Every structure is written in structure tokens, then in C-alpha cells.
Amino acid sequence: MRKEIITSMALLAALTSASAKNKVIEDPSLKFSSTPVLGIDEIILGDTATTVKFSIEDTPGKTFTIASRAALYAGGQKYAYTSCSGITPDMATAVPAEGELHFTMNFKPVPSGTKTVDFKESESDKGWSIWGIHLDGKKEKVDVPAELRKQKLDREQPLPAIVPSYGYAEISGRLLGYSTDMNFSVSLTSTDMLTLNDETVDCTLSPDGSFTGKVMLCATAPIYLNVGEHRIELLASPGKSASVTVSLPGISEDNDRDDAKSIWFEGELSAFNDEYNSLDDDVTEKALYKWDFPEFKSSGIVPFKEKQLKTLNLIKANIDSDKNLSSVMKNYLKARTELAASINIITAPLLYRNMTQGKEAEVPADYYDEVISMNAFNNKFNAYTSMAPRLAQLTVAIARNNEKLYNLFKDNSELIPQLTYAQTVAKQFADFTPVSDEIKEAIKGNSPAFADKLFEMNDEVVARIEANKSKTGYTVHDLDENLKGADVFNNIISQFKGKPILVDFWATWCGPCRMGMKTIEPLKQEMAGKVTFVYVSGVTSPKNLWQNMIPDIHGEHFYVTAEQWQTLLSQFESQGIPTYVVVDKDGNVQSKFIGFPGNDKLKEEFEKALAK
Template identity: 30%
Template sequence: MKQLKFVGTILLLLYCSSCIRSKEKVIERPPLIWSHSCLEIDKVVLSDTATVLYMKAFFTPQNWIKIASTSFLTDDKGKQYILRSTEGITMGKEFYMPDSGEAEFKLIFPALPASVSSVDFSEGDNMQGAFKIWGIQLKSKTLPKLTLPKETKPDIHAVLPDPELKSGKAPLSVQILGYRKGMPTELNVSVCNPIDFPPTDIVLQLHADGTCSGDIPVYTNHAAVVRYAGKGFECFLAPGETTSLAINLHEIFRTQSRLRKEKHPYGKPVYYSGYLASLSQELAVVKPQFPSIENNDFARQLLSDLNGKNEEEVKEYFLTKHKERTELIAGLEVSPACKQVLRCETNLLYTSLISQTSSLVVQSYIVNNKLQGEEAQKYYNTRINKVPDNFFDVLKDLLSANETTVFYCPTTSYYIYIWGALKFEDTLIRSLGTNQGILFDLLHTAAISRQINDFTSIDGDRIAQLNAPFREIIKAKNDELLVKIEANKKKTGFTVSETGEVSNEDLFPSILSKYRGKVILVDVWATWCGPCIMANKAIKPLKEEWAEKAGKDIVYVYIAGENSPLGTWNNMIPDLKGEHFRLTNQQWAYFSSELKIEGVPTYFIVDREGNITSKMTGFPGVEAIKSKLTELMNKK
């Protein structure tokens, strides 16, 4: 009887465990609306006791990710479920990615009610760079159906209109299909006019329905890039012409996903209407076949292919690639306008690469031989060769001085900038046999525009030398600058401080000693540093929130070097409330070496006794800085 009872007990336990297992629901690779991070969900297991997300991370090897302990799920009724535990990763701790760049772990949350059909995952709404995943489907094998716009059919006979050089406003409207509450509310528009590099960025705010609109300042017909969901969409703008885009989040995520790429498409990633919509739709389809230098895979392959080649061999390599791409474009079943833009971009790309041949030979050697630091710099300084004068004669077969299609190429301003930095104009004049034409107008106008962007006003005689209508464009920009310079003279809240007569060794301690007894945020920056400028804009609301603490509990110290032009620096610091130091080149070199500053921006957080408690290379986000400063300010 005891033995039979024991056997009966075992059978009862097996039955009970099978009942428990039967209540588990396993959802393999559930459909997602969007994840704007390196995380994807491989599987969801639902039971009466827990909700388990089986995560896969795809990120740069030896770089870390972190899952916040504040992470939560939100169900379709708005109820939140806080992260309970993890397996394979520790909450709140840095997890370094293996060499494969892939990792798996589990996130365990409380059980969900049976009625829940979808959830969102988030680390938190007030955390810079927080992981978020929207629309995790628990009951459906497909995503909610979107109402897709009517597709603009390509006009295979379309030709490019001649650009009209005049200033004006271009109405732009954008709709994010699949937009949900909690998704990013800002959309970036990079205005790719041919004379300003980097492009002018304009931020538009999305409404609750995922739409936004704005009048974009333009100089002529030219390209723009609308950025959302980690992806950019090229379009065209023109004075008085309306451009409209509908961006399909469902399809964007599918194409970007490592685990869901083979799923059935949810439509096109983007739909265009309005100005040059047919051309935009064509280019959106065919341009991925023609990567450029800003594409990391293209750049890596390029440097690999150049390994071991000398300058003449590199030039021949570029000419061969140019020919192959040109022939591929000729065979496309697209409009003449589309081919025209693609050919122009190809000509600009390979002209630019050939103009940088000597530098690319050196870069290829450094990368392929894994040279670093001083060893790489030494090789770079000693290796660059001067090529013969006739080396660039081939450019006359690639480039035209009067090619107006350049206005429709989003990367034109980059190439103009590169040729300006290389002082390449004389070479272009020799190669093309002329110093007249649109290309040279752009080179001259862009050079002056850069000076204005650096807060250097231009005298009227120099502006008068420009050809119309570039003359009017530059005059308007210069007039705006003069107004801003006068306005800056009236601004307060910033102080230009001197380092005094101190040794390099005592420089930083001397600066910190001025503010002993207060918490210090030190921002090492440069006027030409785009991430520095964006970070300063991001942190401005926090400084305004803490306005009463400024100078009492906390001090903001900004340190730049002579590589930030004095005129530019003088006119940028009025918008950065705090204490400003501009170091000499010698001071900057010692300061950077001693404190191991690997790039800008770099931040130091210093306690009331003058001790550095944190160092951060790159902008870590407002919340990270706020948290560290608050902790120190609360210590009396």
C-alpha cells in the first residue's frame, strides 16, 4: 500500500506539473510595431506566475549595454508591470557585449491578465537613450493594419526642373504611420542646401496623431533628409512648393530587424506626395544599391580594397568603380530625372575620393595594419605623398563646372566643404580648364558662408564680388549675423575668466579652486563640435530649472582651446551661462594629455572639496548628469 500510495503521489505530481505547463503560452518572435534600440524580442512566455521576455541584443563588441531596474511593461489598458528579475544580465549593471556582438538574456515581469493583447516595454520616460519597444503583440500574428496612403506612381519620363536660385519657404508635412503615445515627439529635418556644411537641422514637434508640419527656409530647389525612427528619408524642397511624407514605422522596423527581416512587408517604408514625389519614390527604391562614403560598410570595404595599393593604383580603382556604377545606372528602368541625380552623385563621390587619394592610401595602411595612437600619427605625418600635377586631369571626365544637378544631391555641401578644406580649387581649375561656373560659385559662396557660421562678419566689398543670386543669399545671412552679434552684447549670465599665470601642472587645480565649496560641472568643448552644441541645447532646460542654484550650489565651467576660433567662441558663449576659459594651444595639449581627454565633449563632475567624482566622454544624457550633480549637491 505504501508503494502504491507513493506511485500514486508521483502520478499526481506529474499531472499537476503538466497542468502548470499547459497554462504556459509561448509566443515565438511576436510582431512588434517598433524598437528603436539594439534589443529585439525572440520569444515571450506567459504563465500564471510570470511574463518572461527572451531578449536578443545586437551591439558593438566590447561595448556595454545596461537594463535599468526601473524597466516596466505597459499593457493596452495603461497598467504597468515593473521588472522583477533578470537572467543572463544583472539589472542596473553594465553588460559588455561579447566579440560576436550578440547576446541573449531574460527579463522577468509579473503575470499579465489573460485579456491583455499587447504590451510596450520601456526603461523609463525620463532616461536619455532608454530602451523602448512598442506594440509587442501577444494574441495576433500580425500588427494592427495601417491605412496606407495612395502610392505615387513613378513618371518614367520625368526630367529635372531647372533650379531657381531664390530664397523662400518650402512647406513640409510629415505623418508617422503607426505612431503611439510615448514615442519620440521630435522629427529632424536636415536641410541640404549646397553651401552649408554641416546641413542646417530643423526640429519639428509631432502632434498626438503623429503629424507635423513647418515652413522650411530654402535658397533654391534642393534636397533634404527627414529623420525619424533611426532612419533618414530624402526628399526635395523648393520655395513655395509643398512636400509631404508618410513614414511607415511597421515596415521600417521589419527592414531594420535582425529577427523579422524575412516577414511579409507591411507596405513601403515611406510614401511621398507633392513636390517631385515621383522622383523621391524612385530614389527611395534604387539608392540603396549605391552606397556612399557616409555608409560604414562602404567605407570599411573601401579601406580594405585599397590595402597595398599606391596612388596610381588607387586612382585606377576609383575610375573602374565609377565606370561600373555608371553602367549600372544606365541599365535601370527609371526616369531620366532619377538617372540624372544618380549619375551626378556618382561623379561627385568619385571626384571627391580621387581628390583624397594620398590621404586614403595612408588611412588604408593604418587601418589594415591596426596602427594606433602615436604610431598611427607618426606614419600619417611622414607618409603622405605629393602626386604629380597631371594626376587629377581625369577629373574633367567626371565633373562639370556648370552641372546644376548638384542642387538635387544631398551630399553636395559635403564635397564642396572637402574641396575647400583641401584647398582644391586651383586643381579643379587646371583639371576643368575654367574658373567659371556653378561649381566655383558654390566653392566661393560656401567659404564665405562658413565664416558667417563661425560668427565672422563679411565686408560689403567681398559680398559684392559674388555672382547673383549668391550675393543676395550671403548678404541676408550676413545681416542676420550682425543683428545677432549686437544682441549678444546685451546678454548676461556668462563670464569670461582668465587662467592667470600658472604652470600647466597647476592649471586645472587652479581653475577648480576658484569655486571650492560648490559642485562643479566642467564641460570640455569646442565651437566646431556638433555633439557639443546639441548637448548644450539638451542641458539648457536643466540649467533653467536650477537657475536659483547657479552660483550658489553649482557652477558650470566651460573649457575650450584655441582650436575654437576666438570670434566664434566670443559669440557662442553668451548662450552658455557659466564660467568660460579659453586655453592656449600649449595649455590645451597638456590639459588633454594629463586628464586623458579622448574627444569632445568631455565632462567632469567635481565635489565641493575639488575632487573629481566622475568623468564622461561624450554626452551621457541629461538624466545621467542631473543624477550625479544632485547626489553631490545633497551632500552638505
């Protein structure tokens, strides 16, 4: 018995001694995290491992992947990943229902006395990174210029009038705490009012952390300043300039810092942007009732509408009671939140139909009454919101569903009616269809604010169609429309036997398809003459658009009937596109991929086929 007691005491002493050697840092300060969703809860420094406890906060159900090549870096040395719990590296993991996921990663031990380490998923600029993680317990500090610390802004300054006029908004600024070893980009994102495409342009980032960039706008509108994956929303105006100073530790650690303010604005609309970026979620549309898909599907649209209105009223009460908000911001937030709630209620029947595979929602006669009474569409502040470009589209949808709702748009600001017509014309250009002289005259009358831009877009389409006529490097092949079953695919590949073939099933409207084509381009050049690249599309792609896209896609092209398209997708059990099929030199299917598998995997397949 005495021996057992002594042995137990010795074990306890050993464990206590080992524990004492471990240093624990809770909520470590850091220089910058490339993403706002990844945080560090705790670091344990031991003799055999450095353990990092991570947390991810994001939308429930959203997936992410942490690479097994992730490592810690300090003093020019790499400390590799060894094991983890809570996730499986290199495999997608979904954020749970509560919106927060915790996991632990172990790395080779960093030397005692190390003051800071970096976490990187990759030594390149791909993947998540966190720089300057403090192991010494100190807080990361930045020097905020005195003029910003003492800055006083007039938050009651009215917003500028909305006058459609194209011009560049110039955005410059400084990243406090930046160092050249941080490999992330700074960019600006805006929404093209005519095409509704989000357009992102890179800023020029200097070694001292200063940056400059510009975006084309047609009126005062919200844009995003992207610092890594952090998105800072601000209003900008064409022909005007603004400056944004960002504390990198501040936006990474959010309100855990004593100096909670981390973004400062100067120049055009600085007071508004400063106030907007200091808001709590409970006064914005973020606090509106979220879709609960199982409940929505089972209970219908009326309970959803009631919860939308209930949370809307709570948000408006929070806005009214907040004494720190300017009257300008209060009016803006009310307009923005009422508009978001109205759009959610109006589009609920359509969403219900999509979720129930075509079943129509029961819409009571009084379903839209609150929306009509609220009349959120005619608030002048709508033009300053990110929803403004899509209001024109909504007008068309409403016209099909409810005359009373459609009438709400009749007294709308001048911008929306002009935009409605301009977007209809712009859609023709997306399909490579120039406008006639008659339509040009109609544009001048129906959309004068956008006429010059539409004429410029028309000239670009005409020039591109003409340029396409002289392009080479692609071939269009005819396929017998009467072919059925396995004969369809066999006829497509028959003339290319003797070399490995990559068959790419794609569509003109498929963003991932086009991204895959862009990514594979270096591999195509490397494999030129060794592998044949075949592209197959069908009637879901407008033929005129398809004909004007393929001159820039070098390879062999086929345009198949609707029946043949379905036959091909069924043959390869594809639930979506892009779908890729690798065929060996003898015409045998070697492998298939739904979604772009990456250049490394495709090269491996090509080399395997060439070696046969």
C-alpha cells in the same frame, strides 16, 4: 532501476507539461518601433516570465545601451525587467562584425489572454520603444486611403532645374496607425548649404496622426523626414509643398509584411521620391566597397581604389539591367554612385595619413586617372544629392593635391563655383567676423545667388556682437601667462574657495561641450549661489569667437595659453573634452568626468561637497 525510470518519466512529463503552457510567437507584428535598428525575433509567454528575444542590426562597432528600467506594459500595468542574457543592461555594448546582435530579456509574466504589449526603456520619451506588439498572432493593419492604393505616378517626369533661390519647402502628411500614447517626435532635417550644418526643425503632430513642417532651402535638395529614429529621404524644393503618408507598422516591419509598400508621396517630386524610396541597396552607393581599416592601413590606398571601382561597376550594371527603374532614376543613381566612389578615392590618401599618424600614402602617378576619366563632378544630377553642399569644400582640397582634378570643376554647374565663394564668406560669420564693404561688392560679383542670404547673415553677426556688449552674468578673468604646472589650476580656483566649484574644460568647436552646457542649465539655476561654475578654454578656440560665445554662458571664464591648456588636461589625465572637475569648498579635487556625466550625477557630487 524501475524507480529511476518512473522518476525520469515523471520529470519528462513535468517538463513537457511546462513547455506546453508556454506560448511562442515568432516575428510578432507590431504597431510601431521608435527605431529601425531594434527588432523582436520571438516572444515566449510563460507562467513565471515573459521572454523577449531581441535583435539589433546596425554598423559593426557602434555601441548602444539598454536600460534596466525597461519594462513591458499592458492594460495599464507595468511588467518589470528581471534578467537578461547577451548584454549587460545600463552598459554600452558594441555591435559585432557581422552587424547583428541578438539578446534576450525576461520580464514579469503578462496575464494569459493579453493581446498586445508595449516595450519601453522609459516611461518618458527617452530611450527606445515598441508599441502594439501582437501576442495574439494577428497582423497589424492600417487603412490606406483609396487614392493612395490606386495612385499612378509618371516616373519619367524630369527633375526641376537647379536655380538658387531661398524659400520654404512645406512638408505635410499622415502617420497611419498613430495613437496618442506613442511618445515620439516627427521632424525635418536639411543641410545648410553655406554653413554645412544639419538643421532639424520639429513638425506639428496632431492627435489624428497628421503633421506639418517646413524647412528653408536655397534650391531643390534632399531632406530627411524623421519619424522617431526612422529617416525618410526625399527631394524638396523651395516655395513648393509635398505630402508624405507613412504606415507606421510598414516602416517598422519593413518587407516582412504582405503590403510591403509603407510610404506614399504626393505633390512636388512625388514620382521621384516614390521611386527612390522603393530602391534596393544593390543599385545605390550603399553597395560600394566599405572601408576595412586593418586592410586599408596595411595594404595602402591602391587596393582600396580597385575594390571601389569594382563595386562601382557592379552597381552600374545592376542599374542598367533593372527594367523597373525609370531613365531619370537610372541617371540619378549612376551620377550619385560615381560621385561617391570618386570622393572615396580622392580622400583615401588623407584618411590613410590620419590613420597612420601622419604617414603619407604612396600615390602612383596614374592613381587619379579613372576619376578624371569618369568626371563625376560635372554631372548635373550632383546638385540633387546630399553631397552637393560639400563639393565646394572638396574643390579646395583638390586644388592643393592635384591640378588635373581641380580642372574638372572649371566646367561645373553654376551652383558649385558660387557656393565655393559663399561658403568661404560664411565661415567668417561663424567666427563672429563681419565683412567689409569691399567684400560685400565682391559677394555681388562672385556669388550673386547667395548674396542676399550672406548680407542677412552679416547683419545678424553685427547685431549679436552689439547685443553681447550689454549682457551680464559672466566674468572674464585674466590669468598670468607665466604660470606653470599645478599653479595654473590652483590660481584658477583660488578666488572661489568657500563654495563647491565645477570647472568645465571646453572649446568653441566642441559640439558635446555645447550640448553639455545646454543640458546642465536647469541644474545651474537650481544651484545658483551654492555652486560656482568656472569655464576654461584655450587657444584652439578662436578668441574672437570665444569672446562672443561666453556672454550666453553665465559663470567665471578663463582663456589659457596652449602650454597651460596641455598642463591642465595632463593634470586630470583627460584624453578629450568636455572634461569636468568638481572641487569641494576647501579647494580639494573631489571628482572628475570625461564627457558629460548627467545632471543627476553632478547634483549628487554638489550635494556631497555642500555637506562637507
